[in-house]
Amino acid sequence: PSQDEFALIRDWNDGRQSEEFLDSAGIVLGIGDDAAVVSGASDREWLFAVDTMVEDVHFRDDTMGEADVGYKALAANVSDIAAMGGVPRQALVSISAPPSWNGERMKRLYDGLYECAERYGIAIIGGDTTSAPRQLVVSVTIIGTVEVGRAIRxxxxxxxxxxxxxxxxxxxxxxxxxxxxxxxxxxxxxxxxxxxxxxxxxxxxxxxxxxxxxxxxxxxxxxxxxxxxxxxxxxxxxxxxxxxxxxxxxxxxxxxxxxxxxxxxxxxxxxxxxxxxxxxxxxxxxxxxxxxxxxxxxxxxxxxxxxxxxxxxxxxxxxxxxxxxxxxxxxxxxxxxxxxxxx
Ligand code: TPS
Missing domain, CATH: 3.90.650.10 (PurM-like C-terminal domain)
Incomplete structure (x- = not known):
């Protein structure tokens, strides 16, 4: 990414989650490198799910505020982990933003996203940001844990x-x-x-x-x-x-x-x-x-x-x-x- 892009990504994400929280969540390396590093637990299985929200399909400009979009994109993923009886742990956030979603609007989207992350104790450990020609697409990948062999199907x-x-x-x-x-x-x-x-x-x-x-x-x-x-x-x-x-x-x-x-x-x-x-x-x-x-x-x-x-x-x-x-x-x-x- 260019310097601009780095600055924006930092603006949206830096300082949102405390070092203490990230440590306690087992995050060895969070946002900023090519991939995140997370420590594992031998008595648990991983749960993985992904869910996408598309402007004009899942929401419209006039049905949701920016923070609502960020909040709901993560909440829908949290629900997939809940439906297995698991605990949501980490999330990766991929956003493709059209010109109508300027820096300020994106910041508000991240406000909502981090509000939801805080409520459920989820570490945001990475993602991807690109431009889009017309509509906003937010895709969240969530990682959860569950006791071995116990996921409710x-x-x-x-x-x-x-x-x-x-x-x-x-x-x-x-x-x-x-x-x-x-x-x-x-x-x-x-x-x-x-x-x-x-x-x-x-x-x-x-x-x-x-x-x-x-x-x-x-x-x-x-x-x-x-x-x-x-x-x-x-x-x-x-x-x-x-x-x-x-x-x-x-x-x-x-x-x-x-x-x-x-x-x-x-x-x-x-x-x-x-x-x-x-x-x-x-x-x-x-x-x-x-x-x-x-x-x-x-x-x-x-x-x-x-x-x-x-x-x-x-x-x-x-x-x-x-x-x-x-x-x-x-x-x-x-x-x-x-x-x-x-x-
Ligand atoms: C503007 N809607 C969209 S996707 C979905 C529902 C009920 C099912 C779940 O999606 N029009 C606007 N906003 C909305 N939220 C809807 C319609 C309704 P998925 O299968 O992708 O998880």
Missing amino acids: RNGAKPGQSVFVTGPTGLSAAGLHGLLKQRDRSKETSVEEAIPQRLVLSHRRPAPSVRAGRILLETGWGSSLNDVSDGLASEAWEIAEASQARLVLRERALPVSGDLASYAGAQGVRLLDWMLYGGEDYVLIGTVDRIHELALKERFRAEGLPLFIIGEVESGTPEVVLETASGTRKPLRKGGYNHFPKG
């Missing part, structure tokens, strides 16, 4: 077990809906209709469930696990297919956020559509043996974390069905966000 759901979720879903999609509506409206008038802040916040600053994943691993009670990035129905389908089992979700047991319910009512949007197909919630869905269900709930409660039992696993063709209040069963389509629609 999607394929462990067994007939007779209960299905749980660690929080309400649909908030992020509703927040996005509100933000897009607000933008359309502000083209004509300057009247601002209130969107519940909780919805906007869950869209811009998702809170991945690392602690929940750790409880599920430490107790040994989580038999399958997945994070809700594409929507509850789609993630339930992934567990059903990997485990070769049917997941029955009870409509009445699905956790409903009060803010979401009133906003959906006011907007005339079907609440259930957001809850099942919204996506970007980053709560965890998984399964637990019925004999451990109460004790697990108690563990969650003791740590101030919610846990909702939303259904059961049955033997049979892999599929996901919704049992309505009246007891009728409706198959749920896989749904979810499709980046490559046919046609």
Whole structure:
């Protein structure tokens, strides 16, 4: 890189994380050389995941602030580690920035990124920065650790077990809906209709469930696990297919956020559509043996974390069905966000 580029990268990253923190995180050599050096632990396995955010696909100029983009790019990766029951440790950040993302905007993006890193104790150990012709692309690679042989996979759901979720879903999609509506409206008038802040916040600053994943691993009670990035129905389908089992979700047991319910009512949007197909919630869905269900709930409660039992696993063709209040069963389509629609 040129001197300019070095100066910028230093400006965005230098002094963000203390020497003490980086030492304690096992970082032998951090940002600045050709590669980072990290010490290993013999009683752990590594977890690796990568997740990318693209301007105008995952966010728009007017749906997220710069710091929100940085925060969410890392948070989505943290969620992938949480969904294995692991601990997030290090991250590498690759950014391709168009001219519209000047130095000041990039600095704010890194503000959000380091805010998330601090919250979850993640060391930023390197990355790559290039220019891009039009849209911003942020790609984060995350590294986590997990006790040998203990990672919680999607394929462990067994007939007779209960299905749980660690929080309400649909908030992020509703927040996005509100933000897009607000933008359309502000083209004509300057009247601002209130969107519940909780919805906007869950869209811009998702809170991945690392602690929940750790409880599920430490107790040994989580038999399958997945994070809700594409929507509850789609993630339930992934567990059903990997485990070769049917997941029955009870409509009445699905956790409903009060803010979401009133906003959906006011907007005339079907609440259930957001809850099942919204996506970007980053709560965890998984399964637990019925004999451990109460004790697990108690563990969650003791740590101030919610846990909702939303259904059961049955033997049979892999599929996901919704049992309505009246007891009728409706198959749920896989749904979810499709980046490559046919046609
Ligand atoms: C402006 N969205 C985009 S990607 C995705 C969802 C629900 C699924 C997860 O992505 N339009 C704007 N912003 C958004 N966030 C969406 C639409 C919704 P991936 O599969 O890449 O993890």
